[in-house]
Ligand code: HEC
């Protein structure tokens with residue numbers, strides 16, 4: 001059983017090497033299957049929060065493309081969340097992480113924000129608590145040893161976030177009806193096809209929602225900044241960055257209501273209205289049908305990304 005599990009990861013590792021190459025920094029060796037499996041275990045482990053109540057997966061739910069269904073999600077100590085939880089499919093293709101940051105440009109450092117961040121407090125963890133807690137687990141001791149032989153199995157914030165990032169790089173989703181139609185498979189419905197034409201054409205959506213992941217990975221202001229969240233200006237302190245948010249990717253977007261950085265748009269139709277575009281009801285309906293064709297059911301149910309077995313794989 002254990003061997004079969006690892007064989008599965010070996011296959012995945014080989015398939016992903018190419019996808020990861022474009023984004024991994026020069027220092028990043030391709031992750032081994034056991035590093036990815038360790039990252040998955042950490043991602044689903046509530047012991048990564050200070051009081052054992054909250055895992056990464058508490059906010060990032062696989063069946064919603066690793067987003068959730070809330071406007072914002074309170075942290076482990078019940079501090080209110082600041083922003084809507086984004087999905088994580090194809091996250092390794094991005095260069096700017098979160099809704100409004102130029103500074104967070106790799107997944108390893110991004111993971112420190114939910115773990116240790118104070119504004120808002122999400123998992124409420126500290127480095128001083130994290131390492132001893134993981135070291136107390138016989139399973140983690142074996143897994144870190146197998147994942148990081150060159151570091152003598154070091155169990156630390158650095159290796160934990162490295163494993164988490166390795167798992168996140170495997171979250172690849174390109175099997176939606178949209179992708180299949182593009183590759184010559186079953187065509188989209190007439191309504192979704194009409195929506196695609198508006199999206200690529202007169203709707204102008206592609207200007208910002210560009211590329212395979214429907215984002216230019218750049219910052220735009222669709223509305224004036226609200227008092228509690230000035231977008232990129234909260235990081236840079238520059239008035240001209242006020243109200244700027246990164247264009248979100250749109251894969252699996254039909255499952256991640258409510259929308260926008262503040263979760264204020266309860267439906268896709270409302271998210272489109274908030275762009276200030278003059279769209280007829282029929283156009284809005286067609287665009288929504290197109291956006292639904294970006295839902296990748298195989299990704300949402302892929303056992304490689306789901307809660308791991310409680311039994312230690314080693
Ligand atoms: C309390 C809910 C919560 C928890 C727990 C949480 N996240 Fe998040 N995550 C968010 C929110 C909200 C954002 C967007 C933050 C922002 O834009 O300021 C986010 C953003 C991200 C992003 C950036 C995605 C993108 O599109 O740029 C990644 C990657 C991520 N989280 C990974 C993780 C990992 C790994 C963990 C566990 C160590 C984790 N998250 C735990 C709520 C959470």
Ligand code: HEC
Nearest residue numbers: 203204205207208220222245246247248259260261271287
């Ligand atoms: C000028 C760039 C730009 C254009 C053009 C644009 N968008 Fe957006 N879109 C954004 C940004 C930026 C956000 C996030 C805004 C925020 O949270 O404040 C967004 C958010 C969205 C969301 C919500 C996603 C989520 O996860 O919350 C959807 C759906 C969406 N856009 C669809 C479209 C469609 C369809 C069109 C064409 C009719 C379009 N957009 C045109 C930049 C753009």
